[in-house]
Amino acid sequence: MTPLRRQPARRRTAVLRPGAVLATVPVALAALVGATGPTAVGTAGASGAGDPYFPLSGNGGYHVRHYDLTLGYDPSSRHLEGRASLAARATQNLSRFDLDLTGMKVTGVTVDGTRAAFRRDGQELVVTPGRTVGAGHDFRVTVTYGGTPKPVTDPDGSADGWIPTDDGAFVAGEPQGAMTWFPANSHPKDKSSYDITITVPQGRTAVAGGELLGQHTAHGRTTFHWRETQPTAAYLATATVGNFQVERYTTRDGIHVYNAVDPREAKAAAPVLKQLPSVLAWESKLFGPYPFRSAGSIVDHANVGYALETQTRPLYDSAPDIDTLVHESAHQWFGDSVSLTAWKDIWLNEGFATYAEWLYEEQHGGDSAQKTFDSLYARPASDELWAYPPGDPGSGANIFGTPVYARGAMTLHELRKAVGDRDFFRILRAWAADHRGGHGTTAQFVRLAGQLSGKHLDGLFHTWLFTKGKPNRA
Template sequence: MSRRMYRSALVIGGIVAAAALVGSTAASAAPGRPGEPRYGAGAEGAGDPYFPLAGNGGIDVLHYDLDLDYTPPAAEPAPLEGQLSGVATIELVATQDLDRFNLDLRGLTASSVVVGKKSMSFTQTDNELVITPRPKLKTGQSTTVVVTYGGTTTEPTDIEGALYGWVTTRDGAMVVSEPDGSATWFPVNDHPTDKATYSFEITVPEGLTAVANGVLAGSETAGGKTTWTWDAPDPMAAYLATATVGEFRLEQYTAANGTPIIDAIDVTRTPSQVAALALTGDMLSFFEERYGPYPFVSYGAIVDDDSVGYALETQTRSFFSRNASEGTVAHELAHQWMGDHVSPARWADIWLNEGWATYSSWIWLEHRGQSTAQARFQQVMNRAPGSSTWNTVVADPGPLGIFGTPVYDRGAATLHALRVKIGDTAFFDLATEWVARFGGGTATTADFIALAEEISGQDLADFFDVWVYQPPKPTAW
């Protein structure tokens, strides 16, 4: 994601993750009753030290069916506030014996919760919807949870103060949720380690378009409102889901590799602002040659006239603020393999997303006759030793560092240095095997290092130590 490519690098002054790893409360046999379950509460977080309340323990969500009804704000001078009501039908499996479990929900209020067709008691805090199922759930048990909820939408911000989540606009909403903003618009297990499939029915005032992930299943207008139906059958991390609303024109075609393309372009955008999207088909072929088959049912872009100040690799439908430049289009498309299909197991591993996407834009632009990847690598290496590039542990940048320049540029430089060290054949074999082996799930820096050593047949401990685990500028590797 080029989330902070338009922002100056964040200076991190001794920020460290304060939270210890939070695990699920494991069920065990009741004392004196071997084999019988002992019920407990699912953890209120998925165990990520950077975002302790993101995600939840004790559950594995399989599918979200989101039925949303949204009314954007009135014209100025009315407040920039929309109205969202929703019904989330969530199919999940208990991963421990549960007498209580949580979903993340922030800024909206649940009015009812049904588990297995029975109304259930629940409570709600600032970030957590706490559900008490009766009968209790046993390990491995599947159930359906239906949450009815709603409220006023505004402009939520992330840990850095940047807009994210359901960002209200005058004509609709920009919905971009990395890292933990999905909880601002639906009840969710909001961590990449719990991927699920999605379906969407989004009802908006007639004349507006609602754009989500996957393929467009249809639209229907009645009573001054239009319901847009989208189906996203590929496993997806919650932060990659979108339901962006605005005055868009939809442009649909099939790329040369057979991928259906659906672009949603704000009606105010000029041809020059979206010209690079015409290269999508060529880019798909280019990246397929290096990373393997495109992994999802469709692709496309959303280009909005409002701005959050960054682009995001929303799965199958990358989001762009105001314009889509060639380098950024390549970056977000490459993310579909590197970050979306293979996602970070912890947010500390985000350099694997951003390093690969940045490096992908380097090699694409080289392919197009612009600066070579080696020249761009040298530009990074020419930065002064006191640069922020050389004072960050890339594999553990801290919660306020995950969108900083080092994660992008030093991450890409790491990959180029690795390519030079192990050679082109091993490097691109590594890329395709990385996607093939971990696609559809998550992986860590340790997983990447192990695979790089396996593919190359080299001991790379010292290489990765100086590039991703030590902050100073590498001088030998």
């Protein structure tokens, strides 16, 4: 994410049939046993995924394998109608489970086609199926809902989720906004594939991640069908709607590019978006093969104050500059393909994407990464850069703060100096390859860096990631 104009740079296949299993989706599941019969004794799934920064985000007791979302949106009334069908697998004998959903009126819930009881409890949609779902059993929950979606306000004061615009909606879900527009297991630990079908008034365009399978217009409305088969965290899904100019092409590397640009931003955006293929090629040389089949950009005229690395198709609230394009593109490796297991580890997303900016500058006639590091280190101990350690920012309010971005990048530069360029880039490529489509933790990255370099690096990471205040230079 590229932040509220305050950091160096905030936020950012086989056809899957409904109900089919996506074998490539990795998730840390409980030990699975055979599905139990209807008389099995079940327990309620947890109301959160256990993240201390966002205790109610995500849910326990099941993993969502695939979301099939059918949406209709009217920008003039700001009304959204939705039907969400979730293919899931129980990880315990499940008598009850929660979905994250806020602000929408639910009109019906079924589990495996049978009507289920439900109630609302804050951001939780609590579902009680007619009988226990056995551990290891695949099941389908379908929710019909509607209303006027509204963004949530994050701990740092920014808007997040379904954000209405003058011609549609800017839909950015980090860290908790997915629940404003569809029922979800909304924590990065739970990654899924997606089919998103969106119907909007004729003349508007609806854009999501992955591949556009088709669009058709009838009776003054146009329907767009998007599919993303690769594992995706809920916050990285989008269904952005607006008046867009669309550009489509395929890069030399076979990546399918789809750019959607608000006409008011087109002139300013064009020179930067033209560089997307070269940026992806450059990052592929550094980090390893691009992890998805699709790429592109959604450039809106939204003035929300940040960009977001929505999977395969970053979302910009206005025409981006080249640093922002590099940043959000780097997230496709670090944050999207390799995702977090806890929000406290967000430096693995933002520090890496920020350091990608430094490397791009260094290799394209700008300041060296060392010069950028030195200018930051020159800041006094009272500067916000040193306000808290990036390896554990301490609260949800801090995860998009300067230390996570800039000091996170400084940590990587210290690692680069300690191990040398050859091993440093080996480490980055191995990290992206070993955890592709899955998850990673700070402890795993520290261990990998030590293994590949043959050096003892615990002190370096402790100093730069976990020490309060301004670190002493080695």
